[in-house]
Structures are given as C-alpha cells and as structure tokens.
Amino acid sequence: MKISGAEALVKSLELENTEIVFGYPGGAILSVYDSLYKSKIKHILTRSEQAAAHAASGYARVSGKAGVCIATSGPGATNLVTGIATAYMDSIPIVAITGQVSTDVIGRDVFQEVDITGATAPFTKHNYLVKDADDIPRIVKEAFYIAKTGRPGPVLIDLPKDIASKKIDFNYPEQVVLRGYKPTTQGHPLQICRAAKAINEAKRPIICAGGGINLAGADKELLELAQKANIPVTTTLMGIGAFPENHPLSLGMLGMHGLASANKAVTQSDLIIATGARFSDRTTGEVSGFAPDAKVIHIDIDPAEIGKNMRTDIPIVGDVKGILRDIAEKVKHNERTQWIEYISSIKEQINSPIDDSKDLYPQEIIKMLSDKTSGNAIITTEVGCHQMWTAQFYEFTHPHTFISSGGLGTMGYGLPAAIGVKLAKPGETVINICGDGSFQMNLPEMATAVENGLCVKILLFNNKGLGLVRQLQEFYCKGRYNQVNFEFVPNFVKLAESYGIKGMRVKHRDELSKAIDQFLLSKESFLLECELDIHENVYPMVLNGSPIDEMIGG
Amino acid sequence: MKTTLSVLVENHPGVLSRVAGLFSRRGFNIDSLAVGTTEIPDISRMTIVVEGDEYIVEQVKKQLNKLVDVIKISKINPEESVSRELVLIKVDTSPETRSEIIHIAEIFRANIVDVSRKSMIIELTGDKNKVAAFEELLKPFGIKELVRTGIIAVNRGTNTIKIEEED
Numbered sequence: 001m002k003i004s005g006a007e008a009l010v011k012s013l014e015l016e017n018t019e020i021v022f023g024y025p026g027g028a029i030l031s032v033y034d035s036l037y038k039s040k041i042k043h044i045l046t047r048s049e050q051a052a053a054h055a056a057s058g059y060a061r062v063s064g065k066a067g068v069c070i071a072t073s074g075p076g077a078t079n080l081v082t083g084i085a086t087a088y089m090d091s092i093p094i095v096a097i098t099g100q101v102s103t104d105v106i107g108r109d110v111f112q113e114v115d116i117t118g119a120t121a122p123f124t125k126h127n128y129l130v131k132d133a134d135d136i137p138r139i140v141k142e143a144f145y146i147a148k149t150g151r152p153g154p155v156l157i158d159l160p161k162d163i164a165s166k167k168i169d170f171n172y173p174e175q176v177v178l179r180g181y182k183p184t185t186q187g188h189p190l191q192i193c194r195a196a197k198a199i200n201e202a203k204r205p206i207i208c209a210g211g212g213i214n215l216a217g218a219d220k221e222l223l224e225l226a227q228k229a230n231i232p233v234t235t236t237l238m239g240i241g242a243f244p245e246n247h248p249l250s251l252g253m254l255g256m257h258g259l260a261s262a263n264k265a266v267t268q269s270d271l272i273i274a275t276g277a278r279f280s281d282r283t284t285g286e287v288s289g290f291a292p293d294a295k296v297i298h299i300d301i302d303p304a305e306i307g308k309n310m311r312t313d314i315p316i317v318g319d320v321k322g323i324l325r326d327i328a329e330k331v332k333h334n335e336r337t338q339w340i341e342y343i344s345s346i347k348e349q350i351n352s353p354i355d356d357s358k359d360l361y362p363q364e365i366i367k368m369l370s371d372k373t374s375g376n377a378i379i380t381t382e383v384g385c386h387q388m389w390t391a392q393f394y395e396f397t398h399p400h401t402f403i404s405s406g407g408l409g410t411m412g413y414g415l416p417a418a419i420g421v422k423l424a425k426p427g428e429t430v431i432n433i434c435g436d437g438s439f440q441m442n443l444p445e446m447a448t449a450v451e452n453g454l455c456v457k458i459l460l461f462n463n464k465g466l467g468l469v470r471q472l473q474e475f476y477c478k479g480r481y482n483q484v485n486f487e488f489v490p491n492f493v494k495l496a497e498s499y500g501i502k503g504m505r506v507k508h509r510d511e512l513s514k515a516i517d518q519f520l521l522s523k524e525s526f527l528l529e530c531e532l533d534i535h536e537n538v539y540p541m542v543l544n545g546s547p548i549d550e551m552i553g554g
Numbered sequence: 555m556k557t558t559l560s561v562l563v564e565n566h567p568g569v570l571s572r573v574a575g576l577f578s579r580r581g582f583n584i585d586s587l588a589v590g591t592t593e594i595p596d597i598s599r600m601t602i603v604v605e606g607d608e609y610i611v612e613q614v615k616k617q618l619n620k621l622v623d624v625i626k627i628s629k630i631n632p633e634e635s636v637s638r639e640l641v642l643i644k645v646d647t648s649p650e651t652r653s654e655i656i657h658i659a660e661i662f663r664a665n666i667v668d669v670s671r672k673s674m675i676i677e678l679t680g681d682k683n684k685v686a687a688f689e690e691l692l693k694p695f696g697i698k699e700l701v702r703t704g705i706i707a708v709n710r711g712t713n714t715i716k717i718e719e720e721d
C-alpha cells in the first residue's frame with residue numbers, strides 16, 4: 001500500500017521511537033500535521049517555534065533520546081533557528097523538521113519561502129532538503145543516527161509540500177550507510193597507555209570534565225578514575241552534574257565566573273585531563289595563562305576539538321566513557337597527599353555574603369533552594385547573573401540536573417527547556433531559575449505548561465533589568481549604563497495568575513524560607529518572584545584577556 | 555604557506571556551498587578550488603588550495619571531515635604529485651605583435667584557440683609557475699581577460715586516493 005511522504009515521515013518518527021514532538025503548524029507543513037492527527041505521537045503545541053526547539057533540547061538532555069521539533073516554512077523555520085543554534089553549540093541531539101514550499105517553485109520567493117537548509121548549514125550537524133519522497137525513510141533514519149552518534153547535534157529535514165503529498169512505497173531501512181560519517185568511538189590503546197602513565201607520574205593532576213561526560217553518560221567512569229588515582233575534578237558550565245559537587249575531590253566549576261579555588265588549582269596543576277570538554281574561551285580565560293605548567297591530555301569524540309583552542313600533549317579521540325574506563329584500569333592508586341591537602345586548603349567554603357540587612361541575596365536564595373531540595377531537582381536556567389549564581393551556589397550531585405544554554409548563552413532557553421524536561425521526567429521536580437529579562441523572552445510558554453498540566457516551577461530573580469550586561473558596563477564602559485534597566489516591569493505575580501499559575505513575591509529575607517517551602521510543595525506550576533538589587537554582581541570575574549587565576553573578587 | 559588538499563565528496567547538490575560556507579565561516583582562505591566528478595559518478599573530487607600555517611591546514615582538514623558529505627581528504631605532497639591548471643587568456647594583438655605572441659605561445663606549448671583582428675585567445679596548461687611565467691610575458695601586450703580553472707592534482711605512481719572499502 002502506498003502512503004504519502006508526510007505519512008512516511010510520521011511513520012519513520014514512530015519507528016525511531018519518538019513519543020513526543022514539539023511544534024507549531026502552518027501551511028507548508030499541513031500534511032505532516034494531518035498525518036500526526038492519526039499518530040500515537042504526542043504533539044506539544046508551544047507558543048513559538050523557538051520554544052519548540054528549546055523544549056526539544058530540554059527533552060533530549062534528560063531523556064537520552066533525540067528531541068524532535070516541527071515548524072512550517074518561512075517564519076516558522078526562521079523562528080527555529082535560535083533553538084537549533086543553541087542545541088548545536090551545546091551538542092544536543094535534536095531533529096528539526098520544517099515545511100518547505102513545493103519543489104517546482106523553490107527559488108522564486110513565493111509566500112513563506114526561506115532557504116532554511118542554507119541558513120542552518122553553519123549550525124546543524126547536517127541537514128537535508130528532501131527532493132524525492134522515496135528518500136524520506138532513509139533521511140529520517142540518517143537524521144536520528146547523525147544527531148545521536150559521535151558528537152551529538154541538531155539535524156534539520158526540510159520537506160517541500162509536494163514531496164509530502166507524493167505517494168510512495170514505505171520501506172524503512174535497517175541500517176544507515178554513510179560513507180562520509182564514521183565517528184571514532186574506540187580510543188587508541190597506545191594513547192590510553194600514555195595517558196595512564198602521565199597520570200601515574202603527575203604530582204598535581206586535575207580532571208576538567210565537560211558536557212561530553214553528561215552526553216556520554218560517563219559520570220560513573222569519571223568518578224571511578226578520580227577516586228582510584230585521587231584526582232581533583234573541576235567541571236565546565238556544561239559539565240556541571242558530571243561529578244558530585246559534595247565529593248571531597250570536587251572543585252566545582254572553573255572559568256570566567258568559576259570558583260576561585262578551581263581556577264587557582266588548575267593554574268597550579270602539572271597535568272590537565274580534559275574529558276569531553278572543548279576549552280572554550282569562557283573556561284580558559286587567556287589561553288596562554290591556562291595551566292601554564294601542565295601537560296594536557298585531551299579526550300574528546302570530536303577530532304576537530306583536539307588542538308583547536310589548546311595545545312595537547314596526549315590527544316585521545318573516542319567515546320569518553322570507554323576511554324575513562326580503560327584509563328582507570330591502568331592507573332595506580334596514589335595518595336598525592338601534598339596535592340590533596342593543598343586542594344582542601346584552597347577550597348573555600350562557598351558562602352553567600354551574608355550581612356544582617358533585610359534584603360534578599362541571590363546567592364543565599366540559591367543555596368537555600370539547594371539545601372531544601374538536597375540537590376534532587378532538575379534545574380534549568382536562563383542566561384545572566386542568575387545562571388552563574390545557580391552554577392556556583394546550587395550543589396549539583398547528579399548528571400543531567402543542570403540544564404542551561406552554555407555555548408550560545410541564549411536568553412529564553414530555560415522555560416521551554418523546563419517543559420521538555422518535565423515531559424521526559426514527569427516524576428522530577430523541575431525548576432526554571434530565571435532573570436526578569438530572560439523570562440520575558442519566552443514567558444508565553446507558561447501557557448504550554450498549564451495546557452499540558454505540567455508542574456514547572458519558576459524562580460524569578462527580578463532585578464528590573466539586565467544584570468549581567470549591567471555588570472559588563474560597570475567594568476568595560478566605566479559605568480555608562482545603557483539599556484540595562486527596565487523602566488516598565490509587569491506585575492509578574494499577576495501575570496502568572498492570568499495564566500492560571502500561582503504566584504508569590506518575596507522582598508525580605510525573613511519571608512524566604514517559608515516561600516521556598518511553599519514553592520517546592522506546590523503540586524502545580526508556581527512562580528516565586530524574588531525582588532533583588534540590580535547592583536549585585538557575579539564574582540569572581542575574570543576580565544577579558546586575563547588568565548583565570550587573575551580574578552576580581554576571587 | 556599553500557597546501558593542496560584533495561577532497562572526495564558526495565556528488566549532491568549543495569555540497570559545494572557547504573564546503574565554501576565552512577571556509578568563510580571559520581575564516582579559512584581558499585586560494586583556489588576546482589571540482590568535478592570522478593571515475594565513480596556519485597563522487598566528486600575537489601582540489602582545494604588553502605593558504606595558512608600548519609594549524610590552519612589541520613583545522614581545515616578536521617572541520618571538512620565533520621561534513622557528512624565529505625568522504626575523504628588527502629593532503630597532496632607537491633614532490634609526489636602532478637598538478638595542473640588550465641588558463642584561457644585573451645590578449646590584445648596588432649599586426650606588429652601577433653607573431654611574437656605566437657612565438658611565446660609555442661615556447662610554452664600553449665594553444666591558440668581563437669584569433670580575431672585585435673585579439674587572440676590562448677589556452678595554456680601547466681602548474682602554477684608555468685602559468686605565472688606565461689602571464690608575466692604576455693602582460694606587456696595587454697591581457698584583456700584571464701580565466702583559470704583552479705589547480706587539480708593527482709599523486710604520481712600507483713598511489714591513489716580511494717574511499718575505504720566497507721568492513
């Protein structure tokens with residue numbers, strides 16, 4: 001029996017075990033929606049396509065599956081772009097499907113035509129413009145395979161209207177045959193031996209764990225290696241959760257707003273073992289000053305990351321999970337008494353700057369939330385000061401519990417991502433920590449949460465402006481504050497209530513504990529707004545061009 | 555430093571733009587790029603001359619390799635390869651200069667492919683140096699147009715660039 005291209009697409013999604021898709025309909029994708037009508041796949045209607053892509057990303061990050069988002073041609077497709085780029089920078093597997101105008105009119109600037117494969121080529125792992133309906137099953141199969149394997153990332157399928165309605169014989173391929181795509185998964189045994197030897201010889205080694213550990217599910221192997229050889233572990237922003245922060249060997253996050261102790265320890269180190277990390281500028285500061293005395297072991301699945309930003313002495317390309325297991329087998333137990341003692345001596349107890357005023361301190365709020373949840377929540381964030389405080393002051397102990405836009409730093413990511421997270425993990429407490437600036441980028445997604453009966457908690461840090469940019473202007477523009485204060489701010493509590501979400505506002509410290517209890521106890525979505533002073537900066541801070549051990553407030 | 559890379563790619567529409575886009579967005583400089591199908595019809599071969607140091611060339615190779623449509627990349631060693639470029643040059647002529655130009659063309663084994671009253675088109679094949687020397691000699695006569703194909707290159711001997719067999 002012949003089926004249409006659109007039906008073939010939906011059937012292929014089903015065969016890839018897709019349970020949920022996020023999307024927004026329109027003319028050029030009409031037949032796909034018509035096919036979804038008959039499908040078991042659950043469709044979540046977001047309030048913008050960007051949110052659909054972010055939700056798919058949140059879903060992917062906690063489910064271990066590829067997230068799927070769907071949009072129509074033209075503006076639908078361009079609205080996806082920010083979400084796709086966000087996923088690309090953080091190596092998140094999503095499959096984006098866009099409608100396209102019919103093949104016979106492509107290139108004629110017809111209504112809602114946009115070259116989305118051209119536009120997204122720089123920030124998709126791969127993309128397809130479907131030209132033959134018979135290719136649909138193969139393309140979907142390949143898209144999921146490419147998105148999920150190797151270094152994960154977004155793949156886009158652009159489906160022209162006429163192709164979607166063409167009838168085909170449906171045959172789903174069993175195997176993917178891509179002669180140009182063969183990710184290396186096995187680490188080179190010789191390099192693994194060299195790495196183990198270097199670790200055994202090192203006096204002051206540090207593991208720098210990146211998002212790759214979370215992606216590869218290699219947290220157990222990481223813990224095993226760190227404990228066996230007594231190696232302190234610092235994480236990048238994307239690596240948060242990869243190593244339990246309550247572990248004695250944990251140094252917490254390093255980098256531009258990393259913990260002073262982590263930055264100092266790295267600078268003192270004689271061996272950096274970077275695992276699934278890409279040495280981004282936010283992590284290294286001025287590269288020449290990064291761990292100047294250290295040898296570098298760099299483990300990554302993407303060969304292009306080796307040597308891109310950082311000199312490497314022992315590169316190992318492959319799946320970090322297997323590589324860490326193999327290295328752990330070969331390393332010797334080592335007390336490293338001096339180094340471990342030094343590390344404990346510089347590991348300051350991270351305390352919020354408590355004075356006895358009645359004001360709320362953001363650091364204190366995060367700490368309290370951390371204590372009250374015992375780290376048993378999945379936290380999404382937006383981008384800004386609140387994101388950095390979350391990274392610094394919430395004690396993350398499990399992988400996939402810190403869901404944030406690291407590489408692209410996309411404001412508006414957190415709320416839709418939280419929706420995706422909640423759908424994948426309905427049993428978990430899901431909290432979006434947001435600033436008032438970021439929240440206003442995708443706040444209509446409150447409707448998506450309510451519509452689907454999802455309990456998504458919103459902890460809103462309202463400093464009536466763009467705190468992190470204000471901080472940049474303080475340091476780099478000599479305090480010429482421009483466009484960082486909102487003169488009008490809506491009543492967020494009432495706004496939430498208008499969406500049917502309970503809202504509450506706290507202004508003073510003595511109200512905080514009770515408010516957080518109520519926030520956490522709520523079985524429904526809840527918005528807790530904390531009124532904060534915009535002058536509160538994120539410290540430590542490494543200025544542009546400085547090495548990471550030169551910190552302001554560190 | 556210039557490096558010649560031979561890149562086997564899927565013969566799909568859009569592949570050239572992916573490769574070219576990658577160069578511009580990563581800030582790599584292409585000196586020349588020539589592309590055409592190979593002995594296997596669904597595979598094209600690009601010969602790309604890149605300008606840059608060892609780090610750049612390494613990055614170019616690695617980033618190109620990340621493109622799903624790129625099947626294989628090899629660096630072409632100038633000593634062990636033959637490289638050629640084809641140039642068409644339209645040069646001003648007059649009754650006084652014509653025979654001299656023909657003479658130069660003969661020395662270079664270039665072909666005269668079109669002659670008109672005031673100009674002539676010469677086709678020359680050669681490596682970079684030969685083409686440059688030829689161009690230099692013709693300059694005084696007035697070069698009206700010059701088109702080049704970009705360099706293509708092949709390894710000498712039995713050494714071939716092939717896609718790996720499936721295992």
Ligand SMILES: Cc1ncc(C[n+]2csc(CCOP(=O)(O)OP(=O)(O)O)c2C)c(N)n1
Nearest residue numbers: 384385386409411435436437438466467468
């Ligand atoms: C989409 C987008 N636009 C602009 C920026 C630049 N930016 C980075 S942080 C920031 C301020 C964020 O303000 P808010 O969400 O209120 O958080 P705060 O820093 O006040 O905690 C801005 C504008 C960005 N990261 N993303």
